[in-house]
Amino acid sequence: MSQPAALCPSCGAPIVFQWSSSVQTTCPHCKSILVRTDVNLEKVGVVSDLPPDSSPIQVGTSGVYENRAFTVAGRIIYDYDEGSWNEWHITLNQGGSAWLSDAQAQYAVTLAFPAAPLPALATVHLGDRFTWNKTAFEATVITEARYRGVEGELPFQYWDKQGATFIDLRSTGGDFATLDYSDTEPVLYLGKFVDFDALRLKNLRAFEGWS
């Protein structure tokens, strides 16, 4: 499923897209952030050094979510008052992509869900309830996040953003939802909290002294 290689416009290293719909990637060699245009790759910036990592997941990690195999293609790292978290961009082997978030090693998988109209940021308060996809959600956390870094392939351009606000919502059955206010139009992601073991992850990072 890998696409034919293109060359990094900055250093000439071969760039391979794991996922055909990826819009953005980073050059593994020179850390340039590359955006795919109709004809070629365009360098739009350079990734600053990523913070020391704590996630056991890495680009190339594969796993299973609800009987659908996936591979990790990229990630966005966010900072907030209480630390940082990773949104791993996962490509589903059957097509499409989703997000596997690792927030203090609490894992959740979400997929963009078309719902309209979504509430404006200013109108949502903790405890507010919404029903999407026949599931009742309650807003539990509002997070002011700062964009910290990117790695690998992403389904959209995400190199010039500064901050974003996220509203996390939960259900009584372990469902998880995020309202993403990083763009002009809010985007809803729906999914579930997942148990680390249930993801059956392979090709994880090795931690010295840990098995």
Place this chain on the structure above:
Amino acid sequence: MSAGTPPQVQSLTCPNCGAPLTVRSMGRAVAIVCGHCHSILDAKDPQLKILQRFEDAIDEVPLIPLGSRGKWRGSDYEAIGFQVRSMESDGLTYSWREYLLFSPYKGFRYLTEYDGHWNDCSVATALPEAEGASARYLGKKYRHFQTCLAKTTFVLGEFPWQVAVNDDAIAVTDYIAPPYVLSSETAGNETTWTLGEYVNGADIWKAFGLPGLAPTPIGVYENQPSAVKTSAGRIWFAFAGLATALVVIFTLNQLFSQQEQVFREAYSFSPSSTEASFVTPEFELKARTSSVEVQTDADVSNQWIYLDYALIDEDTGQAYDFGREVSYYSGVDSDGTWTEGGHQDQVVLPSIPPGRYYLRIEPESDARLGSIGYTVTVTRDVPVLGVYLLAFAALLLPALLISWRTYSFEQMRWAQSDHPVVTLGGGE
């Protein structure tokens, strides 16, 4: 945050006292506490800004030393943080200890200890629903146990959240469904729920290879599983079923017993008589082996008669011996008239084979009193109530015992709660 976040697996030094610091949670720490001077440091700041400093911190020693590793719930975990928290109730301070465990794969969970009772806790991902005095989490009902204001009084190690000593009190509410406890902590407008499960200290000692023995638990803890293994509800359910069966069998027995009178004769006994014993005419016990009732009606008044009976099988000579007494007394005293005893006595011999029988009777009485008239009646196949009463008692006893033990245990559990009055049957 710049690129200078404390790197993992590297020793840093405390900006307050210069003592070396060990970071164990690989960049997930938000706060680090110096093991030497107990200053709380900002783990996200490359300079490890001092958030809180103590002049003379009381030293609490964690039972699970920081850095201890063990296989817990199927994964390797390392003890990385320790905090002591306390609450006040009726002017007394109660303290408990929390040990933060970390796995680079599974993340964080913690063990809590109070009076030797341990709980294994992790963050609840689904949203619990409060339902009046109870809460529902993933389909299970939890009963409200207590709400208190908790403060952190001591910290050591590192934490993935902000910690502070003697901070603003946090409202902690516990709901229980032993062996589970569902706790909510509310700070500001954010509520965090955790689910704890009661675990044995010995299992922790074994998993983490701790020296010595786990402290012996004192008293009964809020979500400690009942020492009574059998549920009182279930045993009463079984009791109801068996007792009903008993009543049905008894009723059928009553309906189908023939209650056939086979012998009846009136006699008179004179204590002065020299004849000690006599035999009755023969009578036949037909059909099958069945119960036999011997009834004695005696015309006694302020006297007694004792009859030494033997029911004898004429063919085999097999004798069934039994003694019966009939006595009746009455009189008048300061409380009015009184009576004691009666004029009738019945005895049932449970299973007598069919055949020809006779009774040998040897009456006895007070020689100073006059003669006594009495009638002996023999009836075969009568319902035997006694056996059923005995069976009923045998069923009732364990049910009562288990209920009492359950009640005592729950009494001890709930005595520590906001609701020290126990209602049985709320569990399960």
